[in-house]
Amino acid sequence: MKPTTNIKDFYSLKTIIFISFTSLTLTLFLVINYYQINTLSAEETSTQILSEKITSDFPQGIKFESEFSNPNEIQSIKLMIKFGTQERGAYNYMELGKNNSLRNTTARFFWRTDTPAKYVPPNTFINYNYEITDINGNKSITKTKKTLYLDSRFEWQYVSNDMVNVAYHGPVKKRAETVLDAINQTVDRMNPVLFNFDNEKINLPIRVTLYNNYKEMIGALPAKSKTISRELVTEGQAFTSYGTVLVLGSGQLAAGTASHEAIHILSHRAGExxxxxxxxxxxxxxxxxxxxxxxxxxxxxxxxxxxxxxxxxxxxxxxxxxxxxxxxxxxxxxxxxxxxxxxxxxxxxxxxxxxxxxxxxxxxxxxxxxxxxxxxxxxxxxxxxxxxxxxxxKEKTQSAKPTAVPQKKLKLFSLTPQPGAETIKSNKNDEPQPFTQVSCGTSGSTAKDLSFGGIIILLIILASKSKKINKS
Structure with missing residues (x-):
């Protein structure tokens, strides 16, 4: 016997499916439309950047001063930044001016780079944009722009090609070109060693700042070990996440230093x-x-x-x-x-x-x-x-078994001598024993001897270091 289908039930089911699909489509349309209305580009909401001033104050930071125009009163402005070739960015809310009009708003922010955690090397590109939120909750995002964070102590010139940019100052253009050529040779030599050809980071740029002497360069470096700073002159340093290199160009090893530091950037891009x-x-x-x-x-x-x-x-x-x-x-x-x-x-x-x-x-x-x-x-x-x-x-580590300490057999206490009992005596007539225990905070004779010996050793070390410093 063939199964039968009720025609009314069939059309009823078809209607339910049609209504459900239509409702879902309408809901998606409303969600997408709401998002587009509330998060638009600056042009679509008539937000305009009337003026903008960006000032490098290396190594303290970089100052942003901007003026915006918007049909509605601006509630907040988020400054979004990505330094160099970093994969992740950061943001901060700008300080709005106190005498803003209904349509025009001024804002400023000083992005600090003067701590080891916030340090950004000079000659690093900055990608930035703004997210503006008005009093109605509408958000607009400006197009991404680029600026350059420079060491403001000097006037910089550049030599570059498609991948490498070298900043220099003073009459050292030939030396800058030598550094540029050295990094080009290094890239050609090391790319086949480090990169598979499908690695998207193989062609990212490398930016170099060339300093003429150590006094100039030490002011651009972040803090590090005092011992190494004193006894090993830093000839170069790579900042791999930014794609930036600092090079001391005063010596004949500038090309080798630039080559070495550029490989740090390449190897981190390839393998980290x-x-x-x-x-x-x-x-x-x-x-x-x-x-x-x-x-x-x-x-x-x-x-x-x-x-x-x-x-x-x-x-x-x-x-x-x-x-x-x-x-x-x-x-x-x-x-x-x-x-x-x-x-x-x-x-x-x-x-x-x-x-x-x-x-x-x-x-x-x-x-x-x-x-x-x-x-x-x-x-x-x-x-x-x-x-x-x-x-x-490899040294074999053997776990030694602890030696058992014999436990003292407990006995009953007694005021008079008895078999199997421990007699309690008065220490009234006992002669005092000299105190010789040494521990933190004690002032026994042994502790004094150790302290005195430590002072003598410390004085000898300081004297020997003083002689080394005078000789150098």
Whole structure:
């Protein structure tokens, strides 16, 4: 028997579906229309930027002063900024003027860059726009504009091509062109080592500021270790998230410095993800591997470290560059030699694969296993064999069992001597014992002796440092 369908029921169901679909379409239309009405471009709501003044006050910050025109009274203005090649931006609400008219509104904001957390290097592009909200809740967003954050102490000129821009001041154009050429060579050399061709960051620009002497440059650098600042002159520094480099151009190593620092930017673009940073040994090793003007002092330092058993052990587990100046030089030489061995033995494709693995969030030890089928220690020992250094043997940690302390047998207390009981005695006639315990805050004789000895040692150290400073 064939199933039968009631015609009335069929048309009733069809009507319900039609009404539901129409209601859903109408709801979506109203939501989209409401959003378009309440978040429009500045042109559609007749918001205009009447005037705008942007002033660089490096290193303190950058000042924005603007005047807007809007048919309705403006309630708030949000300044939205993205520095350099950063993926994420930030925003702040501008301070509105006190004597604004109904249609015209002035606003200002000073974006501070004078702390280590807020520092922005000079010659960095700033992408910015405004979001204006009126008293009716309507929002309008202006088109994105660009400005340049400059070191306002000097008048800057530029040499550039499609990828690299070098800012310089004074009669050093030839030196600036040398730096530009050095970075071009570096990019051509390192892109095949670091980037898969589908990486969208391969063609992002690099901006360089060239300073003529150390006094000029030290005023542009963020704060760092006083020991390293005093004993190692900073010849260059890369700010990878901004795509910006500072270079000391007074020496003959300016081209090599620019090359080294540019590779930091390239390697971070190729291999650093949002979760994990590149390890220092790989970052610095790549920077010196690709340097078109490498420093021979690193080779000498490595030779010295191998001969005197002062290698950084194990360098593949190091999380940061050492603090002492001597160990910094050894670290650079060791990192370069290790990275050179990896690339020469396994080739560019493997290094590109390693960078791609880390870029997508794989931890370095796991990425090494995936790409090279080895552990980090295996790789390090391969290098140690190649330079005839002792192999690194992982120390075996043994958990020692605690020795049982015999417990004192408890006895009953008694005022008179009895078998199996402990007699309580008066200490009235006992002679006082000398106090020799030393702890924090005590003033016993031993503590005084230690304090006096510590003062003598401190004076000797200070005297020796004073002599070093006078000699230098």
């Amino acid at each position: 993800g949002r979760i994990y940073k590149l390890p220092q040994w790989l970052d610095e090793g790549l920077a010196e591997y690709g340097n078109i003007q490498p420093s021979y002092s690193y080779d000498l330092a490595l030779e010295f470290a191998i001969g005197t058993n002062r290698l950084i052990t194990p360098i593949t587990s190091s999380q940061k560059v050492p603090s002492s100046p001597e160990d910094v030089i050894i670290f650079y030489g060791q990192s370069r030699s290790l990275v050179s061995m990896i690339i020469s033995k396994y080739g560019n494709p493997k290094m590109r694969e390693l960078m791609a693995q880390m870029k997508k969030g794989t931890k370095l030890p796991d990425a090494i296993k995936i790409v090279y089928k080895k552990t980090l220690i295996d790789i390090e020992n391969e290098w140690r064999s190649s330079v005839k250094a002792p192999l690194y043997l």
